[in-house]
Amino acid sequence: MAAREGGYVAPPPPETAPAVKKKAAQSSRSWIVVDPSGQGTVLDADKYAIMRRVQIHARDLRILDPLLSYPSTILGRERAIVLNLEHIKAIITSEEVLLRDPLDENVIPVVEELQRRLPPVNAVCQCQGDGKEYQGGQNDVEVGDEDESPFEFRALEVALEAICSFLAARTTELETAAYPALDELTSKISSRNLDRVRKLKSAMTRLNARVQKVRDELEQLLDDDDDMADLYLSRKLAGASSPVSGSGAANLFLASPTVGSKISRASRASLATVRGDENDVEELEMLLEAYFMQIDGTLNKLTTLREYIDDTEDYINIQLDNHRNQLIQLELFLSSGTVSLSIYSLVGAIFGMNIPYTWNDNHEYMFKWVVIIAGLVSALLFVMIMSYARHKGLVGS
Incomplete structure (x- = not known):
């Protein structure tokens, strides 16, 4: 057990899991930290400790407050990605992922998927050091792909996949309930059927707004190469170690968002001089496009359902x-x-x-x-x- 930057970090003992769950349910400061090896650690820290840990501002952390209502947002900061997608409220750095409310029933699958997707790097290195040979085939390709992809992109992919699957599942449930109800209404117009369809239409409208916001956020990212470049945390971290980056960059970043933005541009400019890939956002663009198409397909299903509801209303009229x-x-x-x-x-x-x-x-x-x-x-x-x-x-x- 160790104290880290004002927050008490301790893995939950198996025998005290119910007590930890009850405490986490009552506290809004509960986080879980997942490192590149896939290990999860419960962190109970206040907002100032989180701000110092990931170097973000209070306004960014306020977006992840469950007591406040903020739309779906993906923000790229100097050393972190602030992710607010429905129930997934996370901060992604180049070394770890912080997820809020880890014991929420909708967040638990995301944590498990993160732990499954992030390979145990230490174990891989240990096996290579022992001289053990790997079997050729698909596993080599998967490990190689995972090693080539930055940590923040793998974590972002898990979050996007989770939210797209979640919204797609809600859409499927709504379709399963709506189509039979609409067909029953066309065969028999009654107060019960009308009230049932009214509730389903209200649910469809709310779900459509949620899916539309996620789609708009992804579309906005895809339309702006600078915003996508801000999500390359590993690239900016490498650029921060160049001579162009001053030693007091972190302190200036915490002092002013404007200065932090200038540091970010300067870091990317220095790295572009060294590597010449400042505008290379193809990897992230392909990642976002894949989930944009998925969320767009979900939105098309909701649009089709809405048209079916409108056609049913016309038929009833x-x-x-x-x-x-x-x-x-x-x-x-x-x-x-x-x-x-x-x-x-x-x-x-x-x-x-x-x-x-x-x-x-x-x-x-x-x-x-x-x-x-x-x-x-x-x-x-x-x-x-x-x-x-x-x-x-x-x-x-």
Whole structure:
């Protein structure tokens, strides 16, 4: 056990894992540090110790605060990459990765993947020192690729793969629930189905915004070579050791963000003079493009789902309009019948009044014909009204 820059570093004992989990859940200062060998160490330190450890500013560390709401961001600093992607809140340096809230259920797989992807360098060197020969084949290629790729890129790749897989899984779950619900709504319009689709549409809108932000961040990085060059921590670290870099660069970096940015440019310029690869960001560009295509595919799935929801809404509106038209037709039918019957009732009421008139005597047959003619006129009036409504398109044929 050792104290390191104000933070107490100690691996969690297996027998006290529940206690450590409870403590980490209550504290917002819990981090896990993963080194290039894949070893993880729990770090409980305040923000000032973290700032001194990775040499970033408070505004950058504030982005990783779980109590504050910041959009997805990938920032390249002089000696670190600040990564805020949904639940993945990490600081990547050229020597280690610091992940916040290591006992979160969504962060644990990221830690395990980091420990699996980062090869045990010490063990490899020890095997080579002992004179043991490796079997030829795919393992040699994988180890060689891992050795060629900088540490910060391997850690960044794990984080991007984790967030892309996480969002893709959420999208798949949403599709699994949404498509059957939409199909059920088209077959039966009910309050229950409408409320179910409303909740799914709200969830889709929120998820679409999250995926869109990650995609925009990757696109912004791909569009700016300088921003991608800022993520080459190993290159800048090598440039910092050149004569151009002053001995007081670290102190000036902590003093002012502007000065730190100037130091970063000067470091890259000095390294470009020595190696001539200042603008060579092809490796990182290929890495970002791969996950940009993946997150863009996820966004396309959400766009397709949204279009399907919009088409379902249009279909439901058409059905509702059809039912509304049917009700209007029924109302017109009943109103026409009422008008025709009212005329017939009026004639019958006039001639059915019990009032003594002299012209009523010996003319009972005339009353019958009047009632019959009134009925025929009413029926004819009803037919004429319905024909006119059908001619104007108010009633379906």
